[in-house]
Amino acid sequence: MAPVAARSMMRRFFARSATMAEHVYIDRIADHVGQEVLIKGWLYNRRSSKKMRFLQLRDGTGFIQAVAAAGEIPEAKFELADRLPQESSIIVRGIVRKEERAPFCGHELGLIDFDVVSESADYPISKKDHGDAFLMDNRHLWLRSYKQHTILRVRATIIKAIRDYFDDHGFVLVDSPIFTPAACEGTSTLFETRYFEQKAFLSQSGQLYQEAACMALAKTYCFGPTFRAEKSKTRRHLTEFWMVEPEVAYLDLDGDMDLAEDFLVYVVGRALEKHGAEIRERLERDIKPLENVHKPFPRISYDDAVSRIARIRDQATDPEIRQSLALEPEDDFGSPHETELTKRFDRPLMVHRYPAAVKAFYMKRDPDNRSRALCVDVLAPEGYGEIIGGGQREDSLEALLAEIDRHGLPQSAFTWFLDLRRYGSVPHAGFGLGLERTVAWICGLHHLRETIPFARTMDRLAP
């Protein structure tokens, strides 16, 4: 329907109202018990019998049921309420009352009248089960459903909590660029694009720029989208995801771990404070493990972790598990190692001092053991895996030059980065937290694609 037609219909509707009912949002409905109100939304579902009509409505802030018995609303509307298609947009007038029998929110609306703003065609997402591929093809509509609606609101709260934490702890937001001239880490595959007459790449990390920023502003962070062209087809990978990356001058590895720990406790706490009930009831996630997220987190070294994994492997009887937990000396962990390790802890696990050989060129080596890097991974419990990677950065010019050579990277690409070690270099550290993995963990979701409004994966660029 054209907007003009919709407006004139709304004017007619309001003109008919004897009393000028107030438009309220469903999330504030409990404040209006006994009052006549307007709900502006969509028809989520309907049921009917000969003498009753039940319209389940959603308005973007929540879900509520409207009820009418025969004779309580105009007869034509009573008929219409039995055949109006799912997801038609409607404006409903009714009286708010408490009602324990009603689904969703413990309140319902006694219908007085309603008008259709736009009648829906056949809505593709039905009330029964659908497959993942179908739902992702219809992601633009799937967002309207009960669970997805909740997840997006939790995601928004987590983003706000992340910003609030850093803003309230003396960090300055310094946005890193998205177009970059070369690989930041030289490991991951980058998306290549044209930048006028030259090649450019989409950023896979804002960290190197944060190292420059923290030398100017002491404590900085960036928070934005990140792009990885890796051909990873798993539920833990997206090609476009959001990452927050704090960086602090004069911070060492222990301080970095303190920061990551304090930050995670805050973010989980904020999510539970605002959405704990919804996460438990709507997403059906057991929130006890989240309520366990207090300081201190266990901190174990890579070498300690290796011997723990070896013990777990020795105790395993299943040959497949034994095979998957095999580990060569100095190897990085794979998903099976992380999963088995985190199962033994009731809160996020910090693993520090991995072999320098498996880490990026900018990691500072441990002066007590030059084969180890001053880095840390934070592994979420319940099999959610790595949500934070970080550590102390190499601050010596000579050592950094040697690492760039050892990794086969062109020095010319890092001229400005090396300048940071020429002009008043100091110890500094930081980390990156993957937003979608954090949302998946807090919401208890199986797959990352539900944690972001429109997921980009190896095989999906639409909708």
Place this chain on the structure above:
RNA sequence: UCCCCAGUAGCUCAAUCGGCAGAGCGGGUGGCUGUUAACCACUAGGUUGGCGGUUCAAGUCCGUCCUGGGGAGCCA
């Protein structure tokens, strides 16, 4: 790049050893006690992902390609 699984009605799935392609939901029609993924009856709806092969006969077996899903590697 490699390994595994799947593709049948708009959607979710079934079809025994290779032997007449079916059900639920959704749509339509009618009924119905405050329904909770409401329920009941009737009804329409199919080139079984594409191509090729084996066979009297292929949704089913073989080859190949496409699409999707899961995992490895890599990573947040």
